[in-house]
Amino acid sequence: MEIFSSSLVFEKVAVGKGKDKSVIQCLECSCDNVYIGSKDGVVQHFATSSKTGERPTLREVTKRQMGRSGEISQLKAVPVLNHLLVLWDSSITALNMFSLEPIAALKKIQNVSLFCLGEPTVHTQQVFVELFAASTKRRAVSIHKVCVDRWECVGNVALAQDPVALAVYETCLCVATSDRYILHDYQTQSALELFTHNLGKQNVLAKQSVKGEFLLNGPGSLDGVFVVGEREIRRLWQSPPEVQIQKLLGCERVNEALTLLDGVQSLLPEDSYKNLRRSIVCTSGWIHFYREAFLYAKELFIEGDLDPRELISLYPGMTLISEDFKSQPPIVSNAKDLRNLNNEAQPEFHKYLSFLCLYLKEIRNTDLGQLFPQDVDTTLFKVYLELGYYDNLDQFVTSRNDCVLDVCVPDLEHHKRFFTIGLLYQSHGQHFNAIQVGVLIFTERDPGDQSTFEPEEVLSILTNYLLALVLYLEFLVNEQQSQMEKHHTLLANTYASQILQTDPEMQNDATNMEEMRQKLQQLLWQSSFYDANAVYEKIRSSALYIEKAILLGRVGEHRKALHVLVDKERDEKAAENYCWRTSAGRDREFTQQLYSCLLQTYLESRPHVPAAVDLLNQNAMAFNLLMVLEVLPGSWSLQLVMRFFCESLRATTHDRRMRGLEKSLARMDNLRQRHAWIEATQEMVRMDRSRVCHSCQRQFTGPEFLRRSTGELVHTRCYSTNDSQ
Template identity: 50%
Template structure:
């Protein structure tokens, strides 16, 4: 990748033959000012164009100063707030004006200095000063000075165990490299920490401040170590070469200088990202805007490429993992909108790469995470091209892209996996914010996809629920695939109920074949029963009832809105559909519990009419059973009107029930005996009418039936059977009074035995009940006495509730009703000699 661009900003002219003593030794920068320290003791002041870069033709020299006849300028540092330029030359630190390069006479030289470091300016103090740290060339100490505009003063000295070789400072923490180790010393707390050893003979010693509270060190094993001021490293080290001359940090990169190149490593993943060739390199100077590379006769400016451009370049090369690492590492340096756009772009490209690698689960997660427009994926599929014709894809192409159209023809199993992915992805984003911007396209694509995959259940579920399918695209597709039932569901979801039901009607009438749904007729009925559009129901009601009256009547009986149709309105419509009329009347009476006489009467007369019309029909008995049930249970029908319709018919049980409803039980029994000639039905009538009545009523009913039997000699056998089979229903005395004298004892022996046994049983049961009542009474009385027999205190003047005398005795009780009473009075009143 390309993180920096290199520009030559200064080049010394070539000298003649012989040893060149004017090579570049050091460099300092401030804003547009560039200061060069040369080997021959000359300081050059250059002015750079805006931005600090530009080629050598745009750099001009504005000043030069010769410090002496010979000797290299070892170090330069500006203190801009004081307009000072500090120079280390000939073993001493002197001060020049940073614009005129004239010496500052008020500041004398600091002698015997091998290197120095200027800390951040303390420009909030009064007077303003900067901190200067100098390393003595003769003693193992670091001196701390305060540099003012016209003076400096030594405020502290820090002793070292060995000679210092390199120095960097962060606030009160001094990072020093000695002959064999790196040290961290806090000069306020006087604490010293050994970090690690180094091999001075085999590697260059590097100690640079790399950030807030962090130092860059050349560690053992040629490792670029980023160490915090507490000695801890939070980042993995950078593995660079053994011949590193200098290093600098320009976040998020570490630049390692070799004699012939600058190698640029990422702090975030510790990988080598770029190599820039340089001839005869000597050092690096990192500024807030650029990094300068110092060579013997040249100065190069390394200008960082915008982070967004770097990330996009990595993304374009499909190095998405590196791009994400870089993006996460520099998130704090980017505007929020820029970060979000870059993150979305990287994630989309990563998802697309995994998509074509058939890593569908990871691809789906990435597409959802980055909020990818679903249309970007839909338009990749050949069969979906007509859905989003006006959409212009923004997603960048990737190298491993596959032609899905070719894949659909040559490798169908793999293409089916791509289809499955599309279905899963669209289903997951369909109800999210990500999918709301293109609801119609998503739903239409899902419908086409389910059609291709022949997923009937998913297809019907999609169109039967609220959806945004485009009718102009989906209707032709459904018709082409002969999915007419689904087409009706689609019409229904769009509120086109007439088109929906008419489509299903065509299926039932076999005008259009659709084998995916078995009972379309019942579906039509259920749909009409749920429909709130009355005019549509009336439009198809005739067709529904003509096909099946019993099932079709459900459009009225199972309708969700019971008040939509008035009964009279339905009656007038059902006049030509008698079976449906009966079903509707049964619904009104048994489910809606109608209390209107006309409904009950109409149902009864309709039953009668059906029975009379179906004399030879196998369903005749079932209708009679329904009629009898209605006559027995209902008390709201008009008995005279119903009786008038069955008077001349053979519906004898029905006649008897009607007589019984008017209290003419004997007449009902006569009808059953003489016209119905059904002995069992007659006995059943007696028992049914006796249900819930007292014993006297039951005796009367059966005695009436016996008398009717005894009136004719033809029914003697029936009378005997009646007595023997229903002995418990008769009063023995009354039976004996009406029995003919001509009957032998043998005929009624069974009846007499059963009757006597029943009489004896009833007498004993009454005695048991009476004794149980006595026991219960005594139990309650005993409980009351236990509650009343308690001594209590009363005031004088109280009288006995029973005898009305003063309570002068020592013992008295509270009666069960709560009144005070003498003990003797209580015993007298509650004497055990009570008769029951």
């Protein structure tokens, strides 16, 4: 199994015979920058380039010769200061990270054998990094504060032996001397000896691994390791867990894959973990499936949420309803071709067919089965038919199912299962087709030349049968979703006829009457296809005041509708419910006018004064305060409508303050944008050789340039119309 992948990113070319001093001595990486120190005192700066799908490579930017001889012992980049610290000739020199030019303000630190850096510290006044320099000559670790243009020694830690390795975390130093490891806190001056080592037989290592921990004599991080040879650098990285698991699955080592997945669960996103686990479980299921261990295979397929279409697609003669499905056959060593098995070994193929029947029955009513109901039910239908399980088939098609008729009916006709065809049509609500099949069974006559009844023909037949007419119209309107005005109007008139008929039994059945009125009211509220004037003429002389109000409202006569509900129906609750339902989804002005009409209707009739007071106090947000003040009687006391005034004034004040707040926020945002623009336009721009045009990536040869609003510098000739926009 391939755990790591290696690629060559840089190689030094040999210089011929003789001793070559240009071998690689040390390496430092910072973002896309790579620095190499060689044995002959040369520092090279490279930039990494890696496009998607390509191996990373190094491109040389610049280099610097530190001296005639002497190796580069150590390199450390300080991105926050743009410094590169170089340990050469027992001295630390500060170079610019990009140009490798020495920084004149930072003089060399002498007598240094090794060094390390602390975390950058950001204060309001300055940014600095702590530098810890170990000296074998002085047997001490000196602490320096490194700024952009200066560094100074701020502390010193004496050692009993020569320092060999050094690591630091905050104020704690981990120092490897010639025979032991020591922890030393340079602020409290406390020290702790850890354990000894044998410098002659093992490599001494002291590195900070994670927060507050040091790694001693360990292999380091395997996420991305540069292996440095004398003439080349190779990068070693760990293959993603997903790749390792897929390779294990390719070898059918499912138990090892599952163990590895559980071990790296905390490193993976939840979705990736679930998908990998399903893949492992399903692979194990396929192995058991082809071993004919069907009970284990069924449980594993269900646990792994196997797409049932993957299994169905393996069987010959099974039709997939999903047109966009693309099958991915299982890649296991013991896979069999079920099509060949069907031709050569029927008894064995029937075992696989029985398993498919068992599996589909198990998942049919689960969430997984409900994702592809037509595929599952149609295949289960075919399996029953193929195995000759006719009793199960009849029971299956009698219940609710999602079989595709165009696929199933021809198969039933081929097997002469006409009674089952009738059951299938009936379960799908095609009762007329079921009757036709019954005619075919008993008369042996093909009814295919007889067309079904047209709705108009049926309505003409049912005219004298009121109950049947109502049921058929409800079928057309509610189930067939008919949008014909005639059907909706006829249904409303038929409801009204049933309510208004003089049959004593019907008149005495209050429950049936109320149910019929509710159906009529629901139709009048919800339907938009009936003729309101025709229905109103039907009930004009009746006492169906609520229905009259709905019809008047449908033609825009809201004031008349409210008068009917208040003065004739005398149902204040119905009047308020009318306002609520009619104003739903309408603008605020319409709502206020409608409620004002209801208030005026109440005030015109003295018995409804308490209702007017309750209407105001309970629906203050639905009224326009000025319109209410115009119609309120002068004899009313303030205490009577105090709640209404308080809520109205509160709402008015809230609206005014919200508008003021929105205006202030908009003004503040405008000022912030203007302030940012002023700061951006007054900022000084430093031009040097490192500056390149953001558009053409060429250096500036003159002082003329343009600056975009986003801060990029471009040549005047590169400034396009798109930039100006």
